[in-house]
Amino acid sequence: MYSQGANLSEGQKQLISFCKTLVSNKKIMIFDEDTSHLDQETEEKLLDFAFNHFKEQTFIFTSHSGNVRKKCDKEFNINSNKMTLLEKGNSYEIIR
Numbered sequence: 001m002y003s004q005g006a007n008l009s010e011g012q013k014q015l016i017s018f019c020k021t022l023v024s025n026k027k028i029m030i031f032d033e034d035t036s037h038l039d040q041e042t043e044e045k046l047l048d049f050a051f052n053h054f055k056e057q058t059f060i061f062t063s064h065s066g067n068v069r070k071k072c073d074k075e076f077n078i079n080s081n082k083m084t085l086l087e088k089g090n091s092y093e094i095i096r
Contacts, residue, residue: 010037015046022050028058035065047071 008016018034035043044067050059051071061068069075075086 011039011042014038015042018046018050022054025054026057028060029054030060032062033064034061035063035068040067043067 014034014037018031021029021031021034035046038046043065047067059072061072063069077084077086
């Protein structure tokens, strides 16, 4: 591996970053588009592992991925300085 991962793909860098966050074992872990460059199969395996082995932790994801959204208990939409809690069939404005 070259300095700062120069020879790694974006997906490989994201995988390493995601795993480094998991092994930090913090109570709250934040992932900012950390699966956007992974293939769907790898993303699903990684999310399954995280959600099955870190049940006591809180995960916060920023993501456009449907796989990530399916795994989460709550989904928020942030748009035009407004945050909305999304639930099936309903939405609730939280912050404006």
